[in-house]
Amino acid sequence: MPNDSRATAAALLPLVGGPANVTSVAHCMTRLRLGLADPARADGEALRAVPGVLGLVVDDGGYQVVLGPGVVATVAAAFEELVGRSTVAAELALRGAESKAERRRRNATPVRTALRRLAAVFVPLIPALIGCGVLAGVNGLLLNAGLLPWLTPALAAVASGFMALIAVFVGVNTAKEFGGTPVLGGAVAAIVVYPGVAKVTAFGVTLAPGQGGVLGALAAALLATYVEKWCRGRVPAALDVLVTPTLTVLVAGLATLYGLMWAAGAVSTAIGTAANWLLSTTGAFAGLVLGGLFLPLVMLGLHQALIPIHATLIEQQGHTVLLPILAMAGAGQVGAALAVYVRLRHDPSMRTTIRSALPAGLLGVGEPLIYGVSLPLGRPFLTACVGGAAGGAFVGFFAMLGDQVGATAIGPSGWALFPLLSGDRGWGTPLAIYAGGLLTGYAVGFAATYLFGVTDRVMATVGTRPAATPADAPTPSRSA
Numbered sequence: 001m002p003n004d005s006r007a008t009a010a011a012l013l014p015l016v017g018g019p020a021n022v023t024s025v026a027h028c029m030t031r032l033r034l035g036l037a038d039p040a041r042a043d044g045e046a047l048r049a050v051p052g053v054l055g056l057v058v059d060d061g062g063y064q065v066v067l068g069p070g071v072v073a074t075v076a077a078a079f080e081e082l083v084g085r086s087t088v089a090a091e092l093a094l095r096g097a098e099s100k101a102e103r104r105r106r107n108a109t110p111v112r113t114a115l116r117r118l119a120a121v122f123v124p125l126i127p128a129l130i131g132c133g134v135l136a137g138v139n140g141l142l143l144n145a146g147l148l149p150w151l152t153p154a155l156a157a158v159a160s161g162f163m164a165l166i167a168v169f170v171g172v173n174t175a176k177e178f179g180g181t182p183v184l185g186g187a188v189a190a191i192v193v194y195p196g197v198a199k200v201t202a203f204g205v206t207l208a209p210g211q212g213g214v215l216g217a218l219a220a221a222l223l224a225t226y227v228e229k230w231c232r233g234r235v236p237a238a239l240d241v242l243v244t245p246t247l248t249v250l251v252a253g254l255a256t257l258y259g260l261m262w263a264a265g266a267v268s269t270a271i272g273t274a275a276n277w278l279l280s281t282t283g284a285f286a287g288l289v290l291g292g293l294f295l296p297l298v299m300l301g302l303h304q305a306l307i308p309i310h311a312t313l314i315e316q317q318g319h320t321v322l323l324p325i326l327a328m329a330g331a332g333q334v335g336a337a338l339a340v341y342v343r344l345r346h347d348p349s350m351r352t353t354i355r356s357a358l359p360a361g362l363l364g365v366g367e368p369l370i371y372g373v374s375l376p377l378g379r380p381f382l383t384a385c386v387g388g389a390a391g392g393a394f395v396g397f398f399a400m401l402g403d404q405v406g407a408t409a410i411g412p413s414g415w416a417l418f419p420l421l422s423g424d425r426g427w428g429t430p431l432a433i434y435a436g437g438l439l440t441g442y443a444v445g446f447a448a449t450y451l452f453g454v455t456d457r458v459m460a461t462v463g464t465r466p467a468a469t470p471a472d473a474p475t476p477s478r479s480a
Helices: 004-016 044-050 070-084 085-109 110-145 152-164 167-179 180-193 195-199 214-232 237-300 302-317 328-343 349-363 367-377 379-400 414-421 430-451 456-461
Strands: 022-027 032-038 055-059 062-066
Touching: 004 022, 004 044, 004 070, 032 070, 044 055, 044 062, 044 214, 044 302, 055 367, 062 367, 070 430, 110 152, 110 302, 110 414, 167 180, 167 302, 167 379, 180 214, 180 237, 214 237, 214 302, 237 302, 237 328, 237 367, 237 379, 328 349, 328 367, 328 379, 328 414, 349 367, 349 414, 367 379, 379 430, 414 430
Parallel strands: none
Antiparallel strands: 022 032, 032 062, 055 062
């Protein structure tokens, strides 16, 4: 493990209240997610000042420390190691976890809970989706160029193996998240991709392997979890090890074959049809709306609802046509940050923040710019959305002309999405359209922010000029 990661973890731990205050440690693509028994004991300002920390998000009962892709995994491992060294800390953390769980039960809404659980099922799959997506893109380039014909079959197998069995992984994660036995969830979800389902007829239609995809696997594993829990409470302990797994697989498996696969297949087909129709018919308008609203969706956590939709499209069509459009929100954010950098020439602190966060923003990691620049200033966040809308409209316009741009995996954005781009006319066309969308998002985000985003109120808020008096203007506000 790199020494830098250990040093970062060691610097973070006392600033969140020490081991006794940490109830859980997890990470996603860019953030170290810490559950804290008492969030008030954390020092937010000191956390932001730790070298390597790109931003900080305070959520319900914990902190999300933005560290960036790659770095976050090693820091999380080092952090867990530091926390796990203290037995007393583990006991106190257990008590804190119980307290946190009780607070979360009181405060969580059904929608937030559902989205959080969806994320817990699909987010762990993103690294494999990225790796396989990049290899699929490389293999496509080799095939189009006629290069290395002896290697392309092997690359195809390596890139496609995970996608062929993604339903099993979804089943395992679903059961784990909802309190079932993971291997039973995977066993039932495996039915969805088993070739033998082609011999089964449901509702007068012969099933096809993979019908229902990840949605069918999710529903199958969820049903298996509920069947397992029902059995655990009723089957005698002496028979539990034999009866419960058998009934779980039998009941959930038959329900999957004679109902869930057919229903989930209809939903999956509808998602693919709707996405294609939306872009081919109303592409520019759809891109404008999706690109403009994605940053607010991220702020509210509602973007997590799109993860199973992306996964369904990738499994069904080989790529998701929504992600390149949604990625334009990051381009608008970059353009807005550049305009703030130019306008606030006399604010060294803000300009330093932008310089450090901009490389991550170009690679699609938008949290540092969102939480460090545009959101605190208020209006630049809105003008960044305008830039995202313009970039989305650009990509959507070409979709109306028949040139759809897709991504073979989810997770990366910005420049990092280039290796994952896919289209119906080779790689060059989607690359050019996506690059044009990024440039449009940069330019419109910059222009909108330069002209309308950095107002006298914003400049007063950051202290670059004396604040306006009540007689001259309203009091500076972060929601300006």
